[in-house]
Amino acid sequence: xxxxxxxENKVFQALADPSRRAIxxxxxxxxxxxxxxxxxxxxxxxxxxxxxxxxxxxxLVIGQKRGRSVYYRVRPEGLKPLIxxxxxxxxxxxxxxGQLENLLKELDP
Amino acid sequence: xxxxxxxENKVFQALADPSRRAIxxxxxxxxxxxxxxxxxxxxxxxxxxxxxxxxxxxxLVIGQKRGRSVYYRVRPEGLKPLIxxxxxxxxxxxxxxGQLENLLKELDP
DNA sequence: CCGATCTATAAGTATATGCTTATGGGTTGT
DNA sequence: ACAACCCATAAGCATATACTTATAGATCGG
Numbered sequence: 001x002x003x004x005x006x007x008e009n010k011v012f013q014a015l016a017d018p019s020r021r022a023i024x025x026x027x028x029x030x031x032x033x034x035x036x037x038x039x040x041x042x043x044x045x046x047x048x049x050x051x052x053x054x055x056x057x058x059x060l061v062i063g064q065k066r067g068r069s070v071y072y073r074v075r076p077e078g079l080k081p082l083i084x085x086x087x088x089x090x091x092x093x094x095x096x097x098g099q100l101e102n103l104l105k106e107l108d109p
Numbered sequence: 110x111x112x113x114x115x116x117e118n119k120v121f122q123a124l125a126d127p128s129r130r131a132i133x134x135x136x137x138x139x140x141x142x143x144x145x146x147x148x149x150x151x152x153x154x155x156x157x158x159x160x161x162x163x164x165x166x167x168x169l170v171i172g173q174k175r176g177r178s179v180y181y182r183v184r185p186e187g188l189k190p191l192i193x194x195x196x197x198x199x200x201x202x203x204x205x206x207g208q209l210e211n212l213l214k215e216l217d218p
Numbered sequence: 219c220c221g222a223t224c225t226a227t228a229a230g231t232a233t234a235t236g237c238t239t240a241t242g243g244g245t246t247g248t
Numbered sequence: 249a250c251a252a253c254c255c256a257t258a259a260g261c262a263t264a265t266a267c268t269t270a271t272a273g274a275t276c277g278g
Contacts, residue, residue, distance in 0.1 A: 004127045016125030017266080018113045034225060047267055049226055068224045068275040079195065086188065126236080143255060156237055158256055177245040177254045 007059065008081040014058035015082070019043065020051045024060055024074065031064075031073035116168065117190045123167035124191070128152065129160045133169055133183065140173075140182035 015021055019041070026032070026040055034052065038045045052072055055061045060078035063070045124130055128150070135141070135149055143161065147154045161181055164170045169187035172179045 004130060009127060012121075012125045012130070016121045018118055019266080021113060021121070035223090043266090044268065045225075046227080046269085050266080053226080065225090065274095070225065082191075083195065086192065128236080144253090152236090153238065154255075155239085155257080159236080162256080174244095174255090179255065 005081070008085060010054075010058040011060065011078065011081045012085075014054050014060055017051070019047075020055055023048065023051050024055060027061060027072055027074045031071045033066075033069035033071050035069070037072065114190070117194060119163075119167035120169065120187065120190045121194075123163050123169055126160070128156075129164055132157065132160050133164060136170060136181060136183045140180045142178035142180050144178070146181065 015024070022041065023037060026037065034045065034048060037052070038048045041048070052061060052063065056063060056072075058078065059081075060075055061072050062075050063072045065071075124133070131150065132146060135146065143154065143157060146161070147157045150157070161170060161172065165172060165181075167187065168190075169184055170181050171184050172181045174180075
């Protein structure tokens with residue numbers, strides 16, 4: 001609609017799909033080749049590759065080719081746009097309700 | 110795909126659309142009736158109402174009828190699922206890279 | 219070298235999504 | 249009461265999206 005950075009868009013959109021979130025979350029347990037990721041879910045390997053491509057384009061994961069496998073792992077910095085987006089309204093939250101302050105304590109106790 | 114709470118899904122999906130993020134962000138400036146929100150963007154009033162309905166269903170905004178207007182405002186607690194989702198992996202972030210710690214300092218300085 | 223394995227990409231399809239115009243219900247001012 | 253206003257909802261449409269199967273390129277084991 002207007003002033004939204006492309007990367008921010010990509011991150012939000014990548015995480016909007018439950019399958020991609022599940023894949024992303026599963027990579028939290030550690031890097032894994034595509035075949036292993038595929039085995040964890042009930043969708044086809046191409047579907048997984050397509051999701052990974054989108055996560056990668058959003059900067060949320062990276063893939064490293066080793067032999068005939070491609071190992072994917074999470075890129076924590078990829079979440080920065082998401083965190084920045086929330087942080088952008090910190091002043092508002094605290095001024096109006098102070099609710100976020102409590103929530104943030106859960107994050108950084 | 111699997112174990113994703115419905116509300117979490119709704120929040121992520123609601124924020125995935127740039128128009129809805131823009132509307133949500135504009136409500137950060139304060140409550141506003143639908144007509145005012147509509148005036149801020151270049152989409153029709155029904156489109157705005159549909160976006161607001163989805164944001165409301167996700168718990169991100171609430172609407173209050175006053176006269177013939179409906180004033181919408183942000184519901185900060187609505188972002189909790191988003192923050193919880195990030196926080197859920199805090200241990201992972203800090204254990205592996207410690208990157209998120211720095212990011213969090215931006216949030217709660 | 220050859221068959222098997224691993225992954226990405228192409229092509230096709232069904233559904234979801236975001237928008238539009240049309241309309242109806244509710245509220246206000248005259 | 250009536251016209252104007254505000255909003256939500258219905259219906260329709262064009263595009264986006266998430267999946268499938270088919271396939272080709274790359275790599276490994278025997």
